[in-house]
Amino acid sequence: MTRISIVGGSGYTGGELLRLLLAHPEVEVVQVTSRSRLGEFVYQTHPNLRKRTTLKFSSPDQLEPVDVLFLALPHGQAQTKIEHYAALAPKLIDLSADFRLRDAAVYQKWYGSPHAAPGWLDKFVYGLPELHRTEMAGAHYISGVGCNATASNLALLPLVKADLIETAPPIIIEIKVGSSEGGAEGNPGSHHPERASVIRTFSPFGHRHTAEVMQELGLPNVSLTMTSVDIVRGVLATAHATVKPGVTTKDLWKAYRVVANENPFIRIVKEQRGIYRVPEPKILAGSNYADLGFELDESNGHVVAMCAIDNLMKGASGSAVQCMNLMLGLDETTGLEFMGLHPI
Amino acid sequence: MTRISIVGGSGYTGGELLRLLLAHPEVEVVQVTSRSRLGEFVYQTHPNLRKRTTLKFSSPDQLEPVDVLFLALPHGQAQTKIEHYAALAPKLIDLSADFRLRDAAVYQKWYGSPHAAPGWLDKFVYGLPELHRTEMAGAHYISGVGCNATASNLALLPLVKADLIETAPPIIIEIKVGSSEGGAEGNPGSHHPERASVIRTFSPFGHRHTAEVMQELGLPNVSLTMTSVDIVRGVLATAHATVKPGVTTKDLWKAYRVVANENPFIRIVKEQRGIYRVPEPKILAGSNYADLGFELDESNGHVVAMCAIDNLMKGASGSAVQCMNLMLGLDETTGLEFMGLHPI
Amino acid sequence: MTRISIVGGSGYTGGELLRLLLAHPEVEVVQVTSRSRLGEFVYQTHPNLRKRTTLKFSSPDQLEPVDVLFLALPHGQAQTKIEHYAALAPKLIDLSADFRLRDAAVYQKWYGSPHAAPGWLDKFVYGLPELHRTEMAGAHYISGVGCNATASNLALLPLVKADLIETAPPIIIEIKVGSSEGGAEGNPGSHHPERASVIRTFSPFGHRHTAEVMQELGLPNVSLTMTSVDIVRGVLATAHATVKPGVTTKDLWKAYRVVANENPFIRIVKEQRGIYRVPEPKILAGSNYADLGFELDESNGHVVAMCAIDNLMKGASGSAVQCMNLMLGLDETTGLEFMGLHPI
Amino acid sequence: MTRISIVGGSGYTGGELLRLLLAHPEVEVVQVTSRSRLGEFVYQTHPNLRKRTTLKFSSPDQLEPVDVLFLALPHGQAQTKIEHYAALAPKLIDLSADFRLRDAAVYQKWYGSPHAAPGWLDKFVYGLPELHRTEMAGAHYISGVGCNATASNLALLPLVKADLIETAPPIIIEIKVGSSEGGAEGNPGSHHPERASVIRTFSPFGHRHTAEVMQELGLPNVSLTMTSVDIVRGVLATAHATVKPGVTTKDLWKAYRVVANENPFIRIVKEQRGIYRVPEPKILAGSNYADLGFELDESNGHVVAMCAIDNLMKGASGSAVQCMNLMLGLDETTGLEFMGLHPI
Numbered sequence A, B, C, D: 001m002t003r004i005s006i007v008g009g010s011g012y013t014g015g016e017l018l019r020l021l022l023a024h025p026e027v028e029v030v031q032v033t034s035r036s037r038l039g040e041f042v043y044q045t046h047p048n049l050r051k052r053t054t055l056k057f058s059s060p061d062q063l064e065p066v067d068v069l070f071l072a073l074p075h076g077q078a079q080t081k082i083e084h085y086a087a088l089a090p091k092l093i094d095l096s097a098d099f100r101l102r103d104a105a106v107y108q109k110w111y112g113s114p115h116a117a118p119g120w121l122d123k124f125v126y127g128l129p130e131l132h133r134t135e136m137a138g139a140h141y142i143s144g145v146g147c148n149a150t151a152s153n154l155a156l157l158p159l160v161k162a163d164l165i166e167t168a169p170p171i172i173i174e175i176k177v178g179s180s181e182g183g184a185e186g187n188p189g190s191h192h193p194e195r196a197s198v199i200r201t202f203s204p205f206g207h208r209h210t211a212e213v214m215q216e217l218g219l220p221n222v223s224l225t226m227t228s229v230d231i232v233r234g235v236l237a238t239a240h241a242t243v244k245p246g247v248t249t250k251d252l253w254k255a256y257r258v259v260a261n262e263n264p265f266i267r268i269v270k271e272q273r274g275i276y277r278v279p280e281p282k283i284l285a286g287s288n289y290a291d292l293g294f295e296l297d298e299s300n301g302h303v304v305a306m307c308a309i310d311n312l313m314k315g316a317s318g319s320a321v322q323c324m325n326l327m328l329g330l331d332e333t334t335g336l337e338f339m340g341l342h343p344i
Helices: A012-022 A078-086 A104-111 A118-123 A129-136 A147-161 A210-217 A249-262 A313-327 B012-022 B082-086 B104-111 B118-123 B129-136 B147-161 B210-217 B249-262 B313-327 C012-022 C078-086 C104-111 C118-123 C129-136 C147-161 C210-217 C249-262 C313-327 D012-022 D082-086 D104-111 D118-123 D129-136 D147-161 D210-217 D249-262 D313-328
Strands: A002-007 A027-032 A068-071 A091-094 A141-143 A171-177 A199-203 A222-229 A235-242 A266-268 A290-297 A302-309 B002-007 B027-032 B068-071 B091-094 B141-143 B171-177 B199-203 B222-229 B235-242 B266-268 B290-297 B302-309 C002-007 C027-032 C068-071 C091-094 C141-143 C171-177 C199-203 C222-229 C235-242 C266-268 C290-297 C302-309 D002-007 D027-032 D068-071 D091-094 D141-143 D171-177 D199-203 D222-229 D235-242 D266-268 D290-297 D302-309
Touching: A002 A012, A012 A027, A012 A313, A068 A078, A068 A313, A078 A091, A091 A313, A104 A118, A104 A210, A129 A147, A129 A313, A141 A313, A147 A171, A147 A210, A147 A222, A147 A235, A147 A249, A147 A290, A147 A302, A147 A313, A171 C171, A171 C222, A199 C235, A199 C302, A210 A222, A222 C171, A222 C235, A235 C199, A235 C222, A249 A266, A249 A290, A302 A313, A302 C199, B002 B012, B012 B027, B012 B313, B068 B313, B082 B091, B091 B313, B104 B118, B104 B210, B129 B147, B129 B313, B141 B313, B147 B171, B147 B210, B147 B222, B147 B235, B147 B249, B147 B290, B147 B302, B147 B313, B171 D171, B171 D222, B199 D235, B199 D302, B210 B222, B222 D171, B222 D235, B235 D199, B235 D222, B249 B266, B249 B290, B302 B313, B302 D199, C002 C012, C012 C027, C012 C313, C068 C078, C068 C313, C078 C091, C091 C313, C104 C118, C104 C210, C129 C147, C129 C313, C141 C313, C147 C171, C147 C210, C147 C222, C147 C235, C147 C249, C147 C290, C147 C302, C147 C313, C210 C222, C249 C266, C249 C290, C302 C313, D002 D012, D012 D027, D012 D313, D068 D313, D082 D091, D091 D313, D104 D118, D104 D210, D129 D147, D129 D313, D141 D313, D147 D171, D147 D210, D147 D222, D147 D235, D147 D249, D147 D290, D147 D302, D147 D313, D210 D222, D249 D266, D249 D290, D302 D313
Parallel strands: A002 A027, A002 A068, A068 A091, A091 A141, A171 A222, A266 A290, B002 B027, B002 B068, B068 B091, B091 B141, B171 B222, B266 B290, C002 C027, C002 C068, C068 C091, C091 C141, C171 C222, C266 C290, D002 D027, D002 D068, D068 D091, D091 D141, D171 D222, D266 D290
Antiparallel strands: A171 A235, A199 A222, A235 A302, A290 A302, B171 B235, B199 B222, B235 B302, B290 B302, C171 C235, C199 C222, C235 C302, C290 C302, D171 D235, D199 D222, D235 D302, D290 D302
């Protein structure tokens, strides 16, 4: 059994990771840390784990060496102690934003302060298997992914990979998200009477995850518009782009099928009948699937490309476990088989 | 125009009161206080008031004398300065729990500490017009009402008034409530990801509003069970009692009709067809109606009596304005005509 | 009192109209028709009207002449009997899509069949007061508005009116809507277990309301993308356009202020702090306001223009009553004063 | 591999069963029938199964013999053809209400018509493992369970088993349920604008599941009050009973611990701190757990006993798979390990 610890286990990403690893047949969870809940049972914070584990939160200052170390800390913390963490395990996956960008100047532009460990940036593989599967096999350090970036990257992946869209004109990505994306700490705007029933555009453009889309897809002119709606889990990214002259719906089908065939967690959802004709995060809670769809207006080349994910799964902890599987030479779907629920 | 001020205007009760009074044809709002938001436009806190008032929150230390003073402070504050507030206006309505109970010992039992102004308790009229309309005409001091107490009191009012139920056996009242009942301040449990989709029984018995039901209906053996559900506004109280021997459904119809005829904001909802056959808070948002319903199992005398209200209206600020109207000799429905919305 | 009847009163638009007119101080509702609910009390269908009216649904075949006739029929019906309806009242407001477009060929393109009364198309004024206020004063025939078209038209109105945006490049409008937009008749996708918690893009482009935006704003290259979310009432339109060279945020502020000053139901929502910084339909339920906001990326000219409305109010029945007021020479806000609720 | 078929696979219960069996390591799904969707891929109806199975709905008239046959038909259908179905498999589990009651007269009383196969009633074991585990080992026929009955039965099980409550006085059970309980077919009241945000008491007493509580717990005086709230999955039953003289909280703890220790899917939730102190269906979506809690007012013997379940899992398909495991001699938790999600 591969021995695993999680640093920062009281947040939503850490809790989801713990849930997945407790059920994973090839690993054993050794420690989960939390300063604020030190000594408490993990199921008091993550009530779904009741009767499944008697683990208690331990101190981050008393970490034992393990085979794989996951960091699920708030952004900005991992980079200040990365040497320390790397000394504890031969393989490390950091779910924060600290090691997603390859260029320290880009990091500083989007995150507002210099990176504390710029020399480590190019040691990390960006944590989206659909983009970096082969590099992950021998990797020691893998970053997490931004959930909105993941929905955007996967929405556009078939189009970019098959070189079907114009990259110079603006690509507008409208993203609708649930409340868990904001993390486990409350704020005035997350108080239920204020947060219920919202359609609240909290970032018209300039969201930090934009940098991950530009870096990973090589798109120079991308804009993300973020809007909160009344769900807990889920992201839907709707990207508006323009196809190259002569590109048809048939070309798109082909491009999407290639991507769906190569990737076990990519599905195409494009039905002519029934209720579920397009990608929807509703049915993805707890699942690691990314559902893709598209519609092309052949009269003007306007393509609408959609991707739905569970932000805590494919957009965070699910992808991280998938990366771990690839790192360890396991089948990448191990421990990620949950299909999602219908209805929900 | 009657001059009015509101002490404590940044919470939900204060905001709702302000909304009602700004639209009330017979009154003028002079001041609204808030220490924490001093100097800010009230519409920054209550966004529905944008373009309707340029009032700013003023200091509670600089209150001018007015005709009617509303206190919408957190529980426990009004009682410590009641002399001060009473000196500022000939008529005063306190929406907190401070002056709802007539007996200082009962107050201490349910609220855990001695009352700071026990001599004032019997100066106040309990603020439910359906129970104290005639006393309100000449009153100087009127208390608020607990929202859960109001739903319970009105659910049982026709049965108690017509002396149709046994009062010795336990009367179980199951109450389902929305999130606005908890007030404008957030807490870990009100964070949207934790509060959405709940059916959360936060008080199996012993809720403080029980004291108001016992006092106002004279019922010795009442229990309130409180459960939060995923709405913002609304309370449904479902009371389980036993009718006296021989009481029939026809007797109940008669008792309910009497109460509905005497009270402009009481409606009976008991339909055999359609979607809306029973009282439901869903359609009451913003309305001052209390919708009553009942069902009697004649085989065993089990009566289920229901009352739906908007907790911020009939359960708080709406009733307070209704009291003010009665105090001032106005038609009690003035400024409370909004019908509610369908669908919503 | 102006005598009014409503043809087609069992749907959501008809019900909302009825609610507004029952509370309107200058009009009297004479008849409300419904074939399917003939003879039933209107409050059995619209439960918020209980205790407010004893009107029953009457037959559309027995309409009396009135001063103003509202048609709230399913699309396609008014056009087949427009001569008949016009003979019953000197003033007529049709809330359906039948008389919104001025050009019969455009109608046929978007609605798929020839118009049944093309000669009537240019007799109607398009029912958005913010665009056609002066024409409404003497008008006999006013059309309704599409709710999504209204959110789009108002989002872009300040920009178009002040000639601040490029009109040749594509303007992408992303629209998020509640379930009441689909009307009172259920379908498999509106069944609660399937409709709750959705983020469901039901129309990537090609929505019929696009024609109203093109016609009213004169924009040749507009695309509407429609996504359903988990609310009942409300529309948020987010339009992505490009400003002309040199246009600054200051220019936009000026343009928006002009429109807000000219129109009693237009508000600008653009705050630097607090919870409600941008337009949100959440707080607009029952209100006739259209809340506008914008954000300009001066580095590349990308402007995000937002408009939030209640689809049944400003997007349908509220605008229709506002039109009636203008038609009748009344203050246009009469009967539309409700401020909306917070929290809700 | 045990060969399995499902008769009636297009509803919610059938879909959930299919999801569980497709992931079950010891069984193979041979056929899933649906008349209305004959020939369609099952994932078109149950979108969570996309990319997980290429099964199509087959005809109920062309069933092959299998090892275990599940019937997930609308109530009333299985009993008319039970001989036919029983001939197809040595083991049969019927999820409908047809074979839950042991007494044909009781069936007729609650279901309104005579049972079509009364001779089969005592061949079936009632499908709740917590009550009938040992009988299930050699059973050929197992019935399903009512979801509300299950929440009620498990809420009271520790109290009844340890003989701690009075059984003569009325036991009031208040049950709050989500919309999936009503099944996959829509009706006017399940249309999203009418069903969202409800607190709707659709059955004050007399719900059919009452019969299962009376039968299984031997309680003569039980009443179920059913109220719909705005969730899709989940049931919370809150039972009000009276303990026998002298019974203390400590006695209750002991009784609950016994039941939790004997049953792998029973958990006690009774915390003094944190957000999740009581049983809540919110965190149980997709899980087979039944979470139990209680609170005793020692001053008057009023005990509030709670049970939260996912109605489609522990309340239907999850229990059915648990029964199958016991029937087949497998570990009863096989294929039911999913922990549920937090947050959700």
